[in-house]
Amino acid sequence: MALFLIRRLLLLIPVFLAVSLVIFMIIRFVPGDPIDNLLQIGSTEEQKTAMIAAYGLDRALPVQYAIWLGKMLQGDLGEAIILRQPVSTLIAQNLPHSLILGSLALAFSTLVGIATGALAASFKDGWLDRLVMTLILLGSTLPSFWLGLLMILLFAVQLGWFPVSGARSWSALVLPVLTIGIGGVALVARVTRAAMIEIARKDFVTMLHAKGVPPLQIQLGHVLRHALLPVVTILSLRIGWVLGGAVTIEYVFARPGLGSLLITSLNQRDYPVVQGCLLMLAIAVILGTLIGDIVQAAMDPRLRETLR
Amino acid sequence: MALLDLSDVTVSIGVLTPLDRIAFSIEAGEIVGVVGESGSGKSLTAMAVMGLLPLIGGRITSGAVRFADVELNRLPERDYRALRGRRIALISQNPMTSLDPIRRVGEQIDQVSMMHLGLGAERARLRSVDMMRQLRIPEADVVHGNYPHQLSGGMKQRIVIAMALAADPELIVADEPTTALDVTIQAQIIQIMVEMARRKNVALMLITHDMGVVAQACDRVVVLYAGRVAETGSVERIFAAPRHPYTKSLIGCIPVEGLPPGGLKGIDGVVPGVANYPTGCRFHPRCSLAQDRCKIEAPLLRALEEGAAACHLAGDPP
Ligand SMILES: Nc1ncnc2c1ncn2[C@@H]1O[C@H](COP(=O)(O)OP(=O)(O)O)[C@@H](O)[C@H]1O
Ligand code: SF4
Ligand SMILES: [Mg+2]
Numbered sequence: 001m002a003l004f005l006i007r008r009l010l011l012l013i014p015v016f017l018a019v020s021l022v023i024f025m026i027i028r029f030v031p032g033d034p035i036d037n038l039l040q041i042g043s044t045e046e047q048k049t050a051m052i053a054a055y056g057l058d059r060a061l062p063v064q065y066a067i068w069l070g071k072m073l074q075g076d077l078g079e080a081i082i083l084r085q086p087v088s089t090l091i092a093q094n095l096p097h098s099l100i101l102g103s104l105a106l107a108f109s110t111l112v113g114i115a116t117g118a119l120a121a122s123f124k125d126g127w128l129d130r131l132v133m134t135l136i137l138l139g140s141t142l143p144s145f146w147l148g149l150l151m152i153l154l155f156a157v158q159l160g161w162f163p164v165s166g167a168r169s170w171s172a173l174v175l176p177v178l179t180i181g182i183g184g185v186a187l188v189a190r191v192t193r194a195a196m197i198e199i200a201r202k203d204f205v206t207m208l209h210a211k212g213v214p215p216l217q218i219q220l221g222h223v224l225r226h227a228l229l230p231v232v233t234i235l236s237l238r239i240g241w242v243l244g245g246a247v248t249i250e251y252v253f254a255r256p257g258l259g260s261l262l263i264t265s266l267n268q269r270d271y272p273v274v275q276g277c278l279l280m281l282a283i284a285v286i287l288g289t290l291i292g293d294i295v296q297a298a299m300d301p302r303l304r305e306t307l308r
Numbered sequence: 309m310a311l312l313d314l315s316d317v318t319v320s321i322g323v324l325t326p327l328d329r330i331a332f333s334i335e336a337g338e339i340v341g342v343v344g345e346s347g348s349g350k351s352l353t354a355m356a357v358m359g360l361l362p363l364i365g366g367r368i369t370s371g372a373v374r375f376a377d378v379e380l381n382r383l384p385e386r387d388y389r390a391l392r393g394r395r396i397a398l399i400s401q402n403p404m405t406s407l408d409p410i411r412r413v414g415e416q417i418d419q420v421s422m423m424h425l426g427l428g429a430e431r432a433r434l435r436s437v438d439m440m441r442q443l444r445i446p447e448a449d450v451v452h453g454n455y456p457h458q459l460s461g462g463m464k465q466r467i468v469i470a471m472a473l474a475a476d477p478e479l480i481v482a483d484e485p486t487t488a489l490d491v492t493i494q495a496q497i498i499q500i501m502v503e504m505a506r507r508k509n510v511a512l513m514l515i516t517h518d519m520g521v522v523a524q525a526c527d528r529v530v531v532l533y534a535g536r537v538a539e540t541g542s543v544e545r546i547f548a549a550p551r552h553p554y555t556k557s558l559i560g561c562i563p564v565e566g567l568p569p570g571g572l573k574g575i576d577g578v579v580p581g582v583a584n585y586p587t588g589c590r591f592h593p594r595c596s597l598a599q600d601r602c603k604i605e606a607p608l609l610r611a612l613e614e615g616a617a618a619c620h621l622a623g624d625p626p
Contacts, residue, residue, distance in 0.1 A: 203405035210358055210400070211420055211471065212393035222408055300410055301455040 001304060004297060012286060019282040020072070024065050027271050027278075035081075036269075055081060068275070077279070078272035080265070087276040090261060095280065098250070098257040101176055102242040108181035110235060113188025114228070120189065121196035121227075122219050132189065139186030148179040148252040165254035176253045184238060191234055195227035229300055236292020240285025309376075311336040311511050312357065312479055317371035317381075319356055321364065325535070326582040327352050329371065331609060332530040332540050336478065337509040339502060341522035341543070343558060344532035347579035350515045351401070353532065354483045357513065358398055359388045375479070394424040397472035399482040399501075403465035403489070407456040413467045414440075414452030420474035439470045443500055462493040469501060479511045486521075498525055519558050523547060528615075531555050534579055534590035536606075539622075541615025551617040553595050589620070597621060 052058050077087035120132040156164040163172045200223050208218045247259030265273035297303050310333035319327035327349050334340045342350050355361050373380040400406045418432035440448035443466045472480050486494040502525045505512040522529055529546045531538040539552040550556045577594045592602040609618040
């Protein structure tokens with residue numbers, strides 16, 4: 001297990017380098033120029049050149065990348081061009097909001113998704129199963145921003161139970177968490193159900209029945225435990241998605257967060273901020289898969305064997 | 309009174325009726341071979357005895373399965389469950405897939421005695437390790453903590469056997485316990501099972517398609533063909549004077565030293581599937597003695613001087 005961890009961590013280095021390079025390149029090929037945003041109307045060509053030089057944008061791309069990477073490794077993500085603050089400060093201000101929203105949404109979709117999927121699988125083809133499957137279909141086809149708007153209309157505007165937007169109170173979290181979480185619930189429930197039904201057909205489950213183990217114990221103690229392996233895989237892929245996928249939802253609910261920061265700075269072509277945000281999201285994705293792999297290895301002895 | 313008695317057990321799965329009036333019995337401590345080619349209905353018979361037909365959408369539509377003084381097919385599921393693994397245990401065909409791959413094998417044996425005998429974890433462990441030693445598993449206390457994928461097929465099947473023996477059952481149903489194993493260890497596993505069954509006076513319903521195993525291990529035989537009993541009898545009588553043509557062909561299939569398996573007198577064709585069981589005697593398309601009435605009239609299972617046979621010609625001397 002220790003060896004597996006070390007190997008898995010070493011593997012992160014090239015992945016991280018590749019990701020950072022891609023992020024660096026993408027932003028340069030998007031049309032638009034932050035300097036144009038920044039200059040006052042009527043500035044001279046000299047003033048513009050000076051400003052470009054000040055931000056290092058006149059250097060060759062490889063040099064810009066090397067400088068960026070070097071500083072980044074020291075925790076310096078540069079200065080925001082438009083917002084005129086260190087990018088790390090901006091991220092430090094926004095990240096906690098996204099982390100809270102993301103982890104609550106993830107926890108919500110995990111718990112509710114697994115419970116719903118397990119219930120549906122246990123009553124396969126019954127009315128409960130059919131109801132759940134219908135809801136899953138709805139939940140996975142509705143676009144989340146639309147769902148978000150709908151919930152704002154109903155629960156915030158009509159009923160007034162929750163604030164329409166912002167992040168001032170805990171109750172302001174309810175609607176965004178639900179909006180992001182519902183798609184996840186549908187996904188997790190679907191995977192849990194399918195995996196449980198498949199595993200229930202295996203020989204070792206017949207054997208458990210033959211040993212006289214009560215069906216509920218078989219479902220929860222054995223079948224569900226196996227079904228959690230694929231669930232962990234999709235959840236680990238979703239960790240990064242939730243942080244970044246919250247992008248539109250943060251925007252819909254006008255919440256501060258990595259997503260809002262990313263969209264705002266993207267509109268203003270504020271390279272350093274966009275880079276920083278994308279980098280955070282990429283790190284979240286990478287860490288997500290890492291955590292997923294570790295959890296799976298902890299759950300599955302066969303996997304530990306092959307990874308040795 | 310027999311320990312296990314099946315009287316005219318008919319099993320349906322949906323519109324199909326794969327088992328038709330199966331009748332045989334097993335005495336306490338007796339080893340009974342249930343033989344037939346693949347598709348004869350051996351596994352379904354095992355499922356019917358274990359009460360596990362609902363798992364595959366099947367049920368007993370008529371007849372009765374009696375175990376000691378209990379009528380199993382009328383037993384509420386709760387009570388049946390208390391019996392499973394406790395008084396009637398199963399050893400399944402494929403040891404590779406019968407163990408939970410993410411749990412330690414020892415734990416899976418412990419589970420039985422903890423659940424049925426109310427033992428605590430530590431006492432259950434000691435009991436399991438002792439059982440594993442009796443089954444000649446080397447370094448039993450180490451193996452107890454292994455996962456299934458760390459063991460060979462033969463070791464895994466010993467674990468499954470230990471699981472079956474864990475709560476001192478009166479009957480073990482073993483569904484082709486060695487078919488999935490390497491030929492070189494098949495005889496060894498059968499020998500261990502027979503030895504344990506004799507020593508602990510456990511009755512064994514030994515399902516196999518290998519008449520060699522029957523000759524080696526059993527007291528009596530039940531020959532199944534296409535979901536019906538073809539013949540029953542003591543091993544001596546069946547081998548000395550088989551009365552059903554199907555039994556005769558099966559005996560011809562015993563590998564003889566120096567000859568390839570089935571090389572003596574293999575039976576042409578295969579067992580028909582449930583959906584196309586033939587009319588009359590289900591063996592008639594493959595029977596060299598078949599007469600016209602065999603195609604129309606199904607022979608009843610009739611008692612012989614020893615055992616019983618279902619063939620129109622079985623009344624005549626062999
Ligand atoms: N779940 C099932 N549904 C429908 N038919 C089945 C099912 N299981 C077995 N059968 C049929 O019942 C017959 C007996 O099968 P089985 O008891 O598995 O035979 P054996 O164990 O002797 O090879 C076969 O024709 C088989 O195709
Ligand atoms: S009843 Fe007829 S077909 Fe069937 S086994 Fe006897 S002789 Fe053969
Ligand atoms: Mg079978």
